[in-house]
Amino acid sequence: MAVYALVDCNNFYVSCERVFNPALEGKPVAVLSNNDGCAVSRSAEAKAIGVPMGEPAFKLRPLVERHGLILQSSNYTLYGDMSERVMSVLATFAPGAEVYSIDECFLDLDGLAVPDLAAWCRHIRATVKRWTGIPVSVGIGGTKTLAKLANRLAKTSPRANGVLDLAGHPGWVEAALKRTPVREVWGIGRNYAGHCGLHGILTAYDLTQAEDGWIRKTMGAVGLRTVMELRGIPVHTLDTEPSDKQTTCCSRSFAETVTAYEHVHDAVLTFASRAAEKIRAETLVAGALQVFAYTDRFRRDQPQISLNAMVRLSPPTSSTPRVIAAAIAGLRSAWREGYAYKKAGVILLDLVNPANVPRDLFSPPPNPRGQALMAAVDGLNGRLGKGLVGYGLIPKDAPWQMRCGNRSPNYTTAWTDLPVARA
Incomplete structure (x- = not known):
């Protein structure tokens, strides 16, 4: 008989902020999206005062003044590292685990010699909280969909207290479905x-x-x-x-609209470099690239345009210089003056393992020196900090750079941001 548990981190981004800033406990907190755009994570206290998911930050100002709502800029480096910590703890509790998202993980409980699954999952919940500081809820069901449904009820039902076992109590399933x-x-x-x-x-x-x-x-x-x-x-x-990815994307909305080609050029260069780094980390190469840029569709008072260009990469590559060159060539061919651009990005397509790349008579042979260079760059950035070694001199105050006025430090990934304890 199949038995699955879905472990879901509660208000994950807010919980990560609270781990290193206990002063946020018990207060209404909302974490904002890139460029401090809209609410993407809310504490229970923030939900109680009426903060909707996806609400634009400027509409939350009255709640800041009336209820002391605290708005945090998103810190995805911190959240990604905390997610890895939670998932590594969960993997020790079951023979099979599927990381479903940054804050969700399915566990295969079938065949575990555990007399009381609910009590055992409460132990998981307590261990994750003690070892990582992140609160989680657990739903147990005979299918993954029922486990997901049980998890939702575990979060919202005071009687469940964070754990609901529908697999061990089949009589509860109908009531759960009706609720x-x-x-x-x-x-x-x-x-x-x-x-x-x-x-x-x-x-x-x-x-x-x-x-x-x-x-x-x-x-x-x-x-x-x-x-x-x-x-x-x-x-x-x-x-x-999980099977290999077919595509990967790196894009971002700009803090301000930009009209100069140089600014969009710098943004695309940065996104192309990051996309190449991402596929190298997964031992993949790209056979094609799409670069895009478009204006702010919410500004109907301004002329609108959407730029797109596709560039083949032959042979497929993950080399940052080649990916950047292709992305810039695509941007140059599609560029139109006279528009205020709000977002740009780079999508790498036709991803494949290098061992599966077909060879032909006209493709240049692999370049060991280029591969060694990429390995050295990735190694330096991995040891000394992301972005330490890169391509091009990109101003940190460029108008397209992301707005993050209240971002927490990278407590777990940067030596300079380690918390300091004072006696």
């Missing part, structure tokens, strides 16, 4: 939820009672698999060895 709105079911998006509502399907339980033919016609095979999982029939297995 879950259909829009909250994993894999049911806004459009599908709207279709369900038109046919009187308002809860997860209602969805399990719908006819398979209607489900397949309305939501396709993916929707039918979701419903089967809600009925307790395992369809999704643990993905412990």
